Amino acid sequence: MDGIHDLGGMDGFGDLPPDEPDDASPFHEGWEGRVQAAYIAGLGNDVFNLDQFRHRLERHDPTYYLGTPYYERWLTAVSQLFVEAGVVDEAELKERTAAFEAGEAELPDDGGPSLSELVPGVADHYWSARPDRAKEPAFEVGDRVRVLKEHPSGHTRCPRYVRGAAGEVVAHHGTHVYPDAHAHGKDAVEPLYNVKFDAADLWGADHTDADAVRIELWERYIEAEDE
Amino acid sequence: MSDHHHTTDASTADRLRDHDPEARARALQSLLIEKGLLSAEAVDDVIATYEDDIGPLTGAKAVARAWTDPDYRERLTSDGIEAVAEVNADVNDEVMELRVVENTPDTHNLVVCTLCSCYPWAVLGLPPTWYKTPAYRSRAVDKPRALLAEEFDTHLDDDVEIQVWDSNSEIRYMVLPQRPPGTADLSEGELAELVTRNSMIGAERLV
Known part of the structure; x- marks a missing residue:
């Protein structure tokens, strides 16, 4: 869903709170x-x-x-x-x-x-890997892929900022639980990849100071770039 | 058990959210204990575990060993969690997949979870407050250099590439920072003391 949780690239949230010591309790109350x-x-x-x-x-x-x-x-x-x-x-x-x-x-x-x-x-x-249910991956390391421009109303782990953008598959992690189904009580698995994007392709060269952004993408989120 | 079903945000549970969180947490805990899903002892142990046992020190020990032992470094960067369990036997190596990404003189890595707060908690403990804020989650993926400079006084040279890892799956990331210069004579234990939590997220550099 295109909810408020999908924060990547938004502006205006201000400064971070003061840091805490490394040995501080994670619980404030x-x-x-x-x-x-x-x-x-x-x-x-x-x-x-x-x-x-x-x-x-x-x-x-x-x-x-x-x-x-x-x-x-x-x-x-x-x-x-x-x-x-x-x-x-x-x-x-x-x-x-x-x-x-x-x-x-x-x-x-x-x-x-x-x-x-x-x-x-x-x-x-x-532990989301499901090697016992391994699916043949459609992509391999080095492939260029484009993220589908889809806006599902249910759960997804494909943030808005990568949708429509093209990047390179840099790792194949095997087959993992597919969150978009799992959040709705359904059992499905998908090949999982790490995809590397040029930051300029995500934000525009004038609007980012990053070089690359890397993220895990399940196979159903992506297609070959030239399709 | 109830056979009531509530599937929308308009359910009474939402009105509960306006009550005192201390009372709400105690009420939920007492019902879970009565239903046999939790024990008072488990609650105390959860708190003690995250306050005393699981924290950045485990990651720091792994980093220090990687700096001094090339074989260990190889294991840490190929199968992260098993290698971490070598330096802390309390780490459950079946609880998460961990990828350890190495900083080099010309590449800096930064970890964020833009969608929630995914973090390598088995190795670094629960995330610091700043990691969970919209301010960090929104900005780390598009303006990481400015963010690190302004918020952490971490100034990356222009020729250092910054690579941001958006941690959106059960594969979790930890940064292997560079070993600081002038530390050749330090023991592994002394080196571990130099390794900060923020350096293993990528918010700081140690060099």
């Missing part, structure tokens, strides 16, 4: 670690996959997306995914939230899986 744990529980119990998670974040309205701290957006997306999967009841989540706001609830200390029991499921989700 105590609850942010709880959100990370809920995300790990979602993947580890196979309630949702990475592409469903990304697509959930992408569907937040642009004002919320840009105006809300990172882990608060994650909390919203993860909560929605658990509710949409029918694992957590929405009314119950609301009631429990109100109870915690009123200081009338306590966290249970018993329960389900340990982190080490969740990790294998999480790792499976991050």
Whole structure:
């Protein structure tokens, strides 16, 4: 989808926040670690996959997306995914939230899986290569390809800024899960390539100070340049 | 379990988003624990893992070894995650595919995820706040030189090519920075102390 998340090349977002020390905690508030744990529980119990998670974040309205701290957006997306999967009841989540706001609830200390029991499921989700379902690649290293100018309304990992541009295949990574299907609960795989673009072909020579941009593109995103 | 289905952004879950995130996070955690999907111990371990165990130090150790051991450098740049697991046995080499891209005197590499916040977390820990901001994600792919100069005081010579890696898949990227001059006498451990998180993203150079 052409959502607000597709930020490459946009202007006007201003300065970066101050950097943090290398050993700083990644969590600014105590609850942010709880959100990370809920995300790990979602993947580890196979309630949702990475592409469903990304697509959930992408569907937040642009004002919320840009105006809300990172882990608060994650909390919203993860909560929605658990509710949409029918694992957590929405009314119950609301009631429990109100109870915690009123200081009338306590966290249970018993329960389900340990982190080490969740990790294998999480790792499976991050491992997208599917060599057992290898597809014959249509392109090889050195081929010139052009990115299709398509604007799907669902999830895609093909950012707008490469659509219509031509580049060179510089690596073939084998066959991987195809995110555009996977985000919608469908099982599909595609050959995956790394494609190198001249920055001038993406932005215009006068509007970039980069030399090259490299990105992974699934086979369905591209065609031979001369077609 | 509920048989309710909510598929649009107008669902009540969106109204939940206006509540206190601390209360929302605790409520979600308590329901997940009650349903047997999470334990309090796992939550504590997730926080401790990302605060204490997984961080840029792992990447720094891999870089330092690559600077001192050509065979290791070869392994690191061909099968990144397995080589990283050699310097930190806690790294799960089945959790991500890692590509390590080398800076040279005439090429500089920079990693970004324009679409979300993909990052080699198994090697560098969770990303710093700036990496996740629209300001970085928007600008790194078209004006990286100006961005690095203005935000990181990293000034690339005009004859150094800058190559930007937009990390949009489960293949994750880490930069192998150049070894700083005048470090021939340093041990691997001392070299690792010179390697910053930002140099392994490509926001800084060490030379």
